[in-house]
Amino acid sequence: MYMTHIINGKKISQKILKEIEEEIIRYSHIRKPGLAVIQIGNRSDSTIYIRKKAEACKLVGIESKIYNFETTVSINEVCSLLFRLNNDDDVNGILVQLPIPEHLNNEEILSKISYRKDIDGFHVRNIGSLAMSGRTPYFVPCTPLGCLELLKRYNITIEGKHAVIVGKSNIVGLPMSLLLLKNQATVTICHSETKDIVNHLKMADIVVSACGCPRMIKKEWLKEGVVVIDVGINSIPDSTRKRGYRLVGDVDFENVKEIASAITPVPGGVGPMTVAMLLRNTLDGFKRQNGI
Amino acid sequence: MYMTHIINGKKISQKILKEIEEEIIRYSHIRKPGLAVIQIGNRSDSTIYIRKKAEACKLVGIESKIYNFETTVSINEVCSLLFRLNNDDDVNGILVQLPIPEHLNNEEILSKISYRKDIDGFHVRNIGSLAMSGRTPYFVPCTPLGCLELLKRYNITIEGKHAVIVGKSNIVGLPMSLLLLKNQATVTICHSETKDIVNHLKMADIVVSACGCPRMIKKEWLKEGVVVIDVGINSIPDSTRKRGYRLVGDVDFENVKEIASAITPVPGGVGPMTVAMLLRNTLDGFKRQNGI
Numbered sequence: 001m002y003m004t005h006i007i008n009g010k011k012i013s014q015k016i017l018k019e020i021e022e023e024i025i026r027y028s029h030i031r032k033p034g035l036a037v038i039q040i041g042n043r044s045d046s047t048i049y050i051r052k053k054a055e056a057c058k059l060v061g062i063e064s065k066i067y068n069f070e071t072t073v074s075i076n077e078v079c080s081l082l083f084r085l086n087n088d089d090d091v092n093g094i095l096v097q098l099p100i101p102e103h104l105n106n107e108e109i110l111s112k113i114s115y116r117k118d119i120d121g122f123h124v125r126n127i128g129s130l131a132m133s134g135r136t137p138y139f140v141p142c143t144p145l146g147c148l149e150l151l152k153r154y155n156i157t158i159e160g161k162h163a164v165i166v167g168k169s170n171i172v173g174l175p176m177s178l179l180l181l182k183n184q185a186t187v188t189i190c191h192s193e194t195k196d197i198v199n200h201l202k203m204a205d206i207v208v209s210a211c212g213c214p215r216m217i218k219k220e221w222l223k224e225g226v227v228v229i230d231v232g233i234n235s236i237p238d239s240t241r242k243r244g245y246r247l248v249g250d251v252d253f254e255n256v257k258e259i260a261s262a263i264t265p266v267p268g269g270v271g272p273m274t275v276a277m278l279l280r281n282t283l284d285g286f287k288r289q290n291g292i
Numbered sequence: 293m294y295m296t297h298i299i300n301g302k303k304i305s306q307k308i309l310k311e312i313e314e315e316i317i318r319y320s321h322i323r324k325p326g327l328a329v330i331q332i333g334n335r336s337d338s339t340i341y342i343r344k345k346a347e348a349c350k351l352v353g354i355e356s357k358i359y360n361f362e363t364t365v366s367i368n369e370v371c372s373l374l375f376r377l378n379n380d381d382d383v384n385g386i387l388v389q390l391p392i393p394e395h396l397n398n399e400e401i402l403s404k405i406s407y408r409k410d411i412d413g414f415h416v417r418n419i420g421s422l423a424m425s426g427r428t429p430y431f432v433p434c435t436p437l438g439c440l441e442l443l444k445r446y447n448i449t450i451e452g453k454h455a456v457i458v459g460k461s462n463i464v465g466l467p468m469s470l471l472l473l474k475n476q477a478t479v480t481i482c483h484s485e486t487k488d489i490v491n492h493l494k495m496a497d498i499v500v501s502a503c504g505c506p507r508m509i510k511k512e513w514l515k516e517g518v519v520v521i522d523v524g525i526n527s528i529p530d531s532t533r534k535r536g537y538r539l540v541g542d543v544d545f546e547n548v549k550e551i552a553s554a555i556t557p558v559p560g561g562v563g564p565m566t567v568a569m570l571l572r573n574t575l576d577g578f579k580r581q582n583g584i
Contacts (some may be wrong), residue, residue, distance in 0.1 A: 127423050135416065160487050188478065188480040193451055203492075
């Protein structure tokens, strides 16, 4: 029987929030870090995510402000707000909650956020710097950064390890792959067109899954001692729950944990880390913009 | 015995030069495309590469101009030339021949080339757009683009194939990986920290090697039917040659060709494609800048 570490993202994220809070208190003679959040439309999941971010900001002492636009807003209106926020010294981080309505050009809007305030790390310049050797992005996307932080806090070596990433989205899979590559892992990127994904997973020292397929990754697909980071958050029907469903990851946690050396649960693994990294990015932006 | 295609990069590159030449003639009523090449210092290998580029330009009808700086030039002098070239309508492509002297900041200089004229594709914005799904870079780096073109002209499917890239340099390995990922390959990126590289290579449908280790990759490391693209250009001693050396790739060509379905030789494989793609990028820049 393998000694498995269940990676406690909730606990670590709380520790990080505490660290951020303490650091912000030290800078209170300057001002509070400021975060601007832009919501376009009123998707209920977006509203929940934004509320969670605002609550976490409050907890650590970051001044957050939410800007709401109707779904029908023009790109010019959004861009003129972004221009104003880019030039506002009280604002250290700006994020546009994704997804945005189809009629708006995602690329155009994200590129209008100054890459120096792009705390989501989705600006093409930040992704480019993440990809290139010898470059340092201003910001790394929060979910991949949270996964890296979990690995680091559990003293898991990355250099020279074979990491298999499942999913190549701009938000998780791609930047996660680039971040692990920057940390000297050998990286394999799998996705919906991948054939024989099991052959790749079977070789992996580290698996990061962000494909959105409930409990797809089985114990038999992995080697003993693998480290598993599960970014998936999928709801499946569950009649024993009052609300009729429960959340599971991309990984068959109950079985995989028998052979993994470390594994994140869902919920309570990667999820809470994303918000913590958002706050840390905001604090980092504040420090850089104030020459600290 | 496997039917092996020896990929003839020389022949294909000549065909492409012909295509470019014919297209440029069609636009001769507008003006000739213009390429600016900047050399800092006087490395003899750089001088040779630049001369080859200039000769190729002349052949197809691109107006090239070489700017030489002393090794001791200040970054401000280089940047002020770049500023002028960025704003010169006669210049459609700008490249700074790498490597540049150590005292100059590579990142700072490359980022001063307008990404719209960055025909080498090394600007952080072009690399970022190459990495991200749903984005299209203005330019893709010439050597990876040349490799892709070879695969296309030999009707080699990329989608769903497992591509193993050896090397993760900003110039070849990294952009090659991103380009194959954009073309829906499953991509594994190996490099100097990779353990058990043979295990990865053994699984590969397509291998692209850019590690600079003469004839490192052996027949026994690969599976039958593999497609091999060898970017390496290494000189090894050879007393039978008048000049005392000869050029070989990263791949043990003589043996690997027995099991590969397609393979590039060195020289005459990828090499000539790089210059051809540089010219095509320059022409593409010209067309975009003139609204064609």
